[in-house]
Amino acid sequence: MIMDLIVYANIFALGWISCQAYIAWKIRRALKKVAEDNGMSLEDLANTFFEGQGIQTNIVKVPNYFTETNGSSILLYSKDTGDFTGQACTVEELAENLYKFDKVNLALVNHNNQQYWFVEGKVETELKEV
Numbered sequence: 001m002i003m004d005l006i007v008y009a010n011i012f013a014l015g016w017i018s019c020q021a022y023i024a025w026k027i028r029r030a031l032k033k034v035a036e037d038n039g040m041s042l043e044d045l046a047n048t049f050f051e052g053q054g055i056q057t058n059i060v061k062v063p064n065y066f067t068e069t070n071g072s073s074i075l076l077y078s079k080d081t082g083d084f085t086g087q088a089c090t091v092e093e094l095a096e097n098l099y100k101f102d103k104v105n106l107a108l109v110n111h112n113n114q115q116y117w118f119v120e121g122k123v124e125t126e127l128k129e130v
Contacts, residue, residue: 028042
């Protein structure tokens with residue numbers, strides 16, 4: 001009985017240690033890939049994070065809007081604040097007005113359960129490249 005417990009404890013410890021080694025190997029491999037993608041060595045990557053610099057990325061917060069229909073008019077509201085932004089008769093006019101008056105170059109608009117991208121006053125159904 002005690003011998004079985006010792007054997008099971010050893011098997012568990014061996015599994016635990018090998019799993020930890022495997023996870024450490026996977027993390028090191030992923031970090032090495034990130035370093036190579038950015039033209040650095042693994043040590044340089046570690047130094048940039050320890051110095052608080054990190055890897056710079058370009059993240060853009062895209063304004064998000066939703067619409068309501070009132071008769072023949074389409075009303076545009078900011079999804080973040082709920083503020084009324086504008087109105088028009090067509091989605092294309094909304095895109096033009098948002099670009100012309102609010103100076104919004106890129107926006108995501110939900111209209112009739114569909115998503116539209118407003119890119120510099122034009123309506124796109126999918127975003128290709130900005």
